[in-house]
Amino acid sequence: MAGVTLCLINQKGGCGKSSTCFHLAGAFAGLGYSVLAVDADPQGSLSQGFFGSDEIENLPAEQTLAAVFDESTFFVDRRQLIRQTSFDNIAILPTNLHLATFNAPTPESAGMIQYSLRDALDEIGEYDVTLIDCPPNLYQCSWNAMIAADYVVIPVPPEDFGTQGLRAVHQCIDNARKLNTNLRRLGHLITRYDRRLLVHRSYEARLRTLYQEMVLDTVMPEVSAFKVALACRQPVQAYAPKSKAAASMRALAGELLTRIENRTNRKTMA
Numbered sequence: 158m159a160g161v162t163l164c165l166i167n168q169k170g171g172c173g174k175s176s177t178c179f180h181l182a183g184a185f186a187g188l189g190y191s192v193l194a195v196d197a198d199p200q201g202s203l204s205q206g207f208f209g210s211d212e213i214e215n216l217p218a219e220q221t222l223a224a225v226f227d228e229s230t231f232f233v234d235r236r237q238l239i240r241q242t243s244f245d246n247i248a249i250l251p252t253n254l255h256l257a258t259f260n261a262p263t264p265e266s267a268g269m270i271q272y273s274l275r276d277a278l279d280e281i282g283e284y285d286v287t288l289i290d291c292p293p294n295l296y297q298c299s300w301n302a303m304i305a306a307d308y309v310v311i312p313v314p315p316e317d318f319g320t321q322g323l324r325a326v327h328q329c330i331d332n333a334r335k336l337n338t339n340l341r342r343l344g345h346l347i348t349r350y351d352r353r354l355l356v357h358r359s360y361e362a363r364l365r366t367l368y369q370e371m372v373l374d375t376v377m378p379e380v381s382a383f384k385v386a387l388a389c390r391q392p393v394q395a396y397a398p399k400s401k402a403a404a405s406m407r408a409l410a411g412e413l414l415t416r417i418e419n420r421t422n423r424k425t426m427a
């Protein structure tokens with residue numbers, strides 16, 4: 158497979174962006190793909206998931222993604238920023254609060270910094286799958302992710318009834334597509350879903366009516382295995398491969414790959 162880069166975007170906090178990135182990395186790795194997890198959120202949740210908070214919080218800026226945004230560290234070889242995790246096939250470009258100073262709220266007028274992540278990933282070279290976790294806003298870090306990515310996944314919690322928020326996300330994707338014409342939407346991913354709740358079933362129905370095939374068939378259930386595995390610093394695929402959580406993540410990885418394949422074929426035909 159040619160390398161693909163996916164970013165997870167939503168300005169809504171706590172909707173499962175980092176959790177999905179973390180466990181999806183495990184699912185892709187379990188399928189035999191080499192995965193690069195890029196933590197583009199100054200909160201550093203994805204990095205802490207793999208290495209714990211003490212190790213990540215103490216990293217100097219020049220050993221994190223912040224170096225990629227900082228003109229004064231242009232001499233740092235981007236490949237040196239990559240850390241191997243304790244899982245075969247999963248490497249990470251880590252982040253901590255040093256990135257916050259670069260997450261400016263008006264990214265589109267920011268000159269060459271908009272391309273920092275894209276250029277760094279070009280320099281780092283190819284992984285089968287690169288997953289970029291983004292902060293809960295549409296500032297410079299999310300913008301850089303969209304400029305660097307081939308595909309966007311939009312995790313949505315099934316109780317987010319404000320359409321305003323999603324509209325802003327789609328507007329931002331449209332704007333990013335002016336600079337990155339490769340960028341495609343893979344779909345909305347319903348996260349933290351509890352089938353027993355009428356409110357969740359109603360939300361799902363409404364989202365599918367509104368966005369049709371732009372909603373992924375796979376839905377991420379709210380199950381404690383995701384949290385427990387994360388607390389043990391293991392993707393659920395490694396922690397409990399036979400669990401419902403692991404099966405859901407594998408299904409998501411499979412559906413994303415199918416959608417990517419279909420879109421690639423369509424592009425070739427066009």
Ligand SMILES: Nc1ncnc2c1ncn2[C@@H]1O[C@H](COP(=O)(O)OP(=O)(O)OP(=O)(O)O)[C@@H](O)[C@H]1O
Nearest residue numbers: 170171172173174175176293349378379380383384
């Ligand atoms: N499907 C799920 N089942 C159970 N818990 C989940 C699930 N998805 C996420 N969580 C938990 O919900 C919390 C928020 O998830 P997460 O950190 O992934 O959200 P986020 O969108 O990255 O948040 P932020 O916007 O702050 O970056 C975490 O404690 C996570 O473990």
Ligand SMILES: [Mg+2]
Nearest residue numbers: 174175198202
């Ligand atoms: Mg997060």
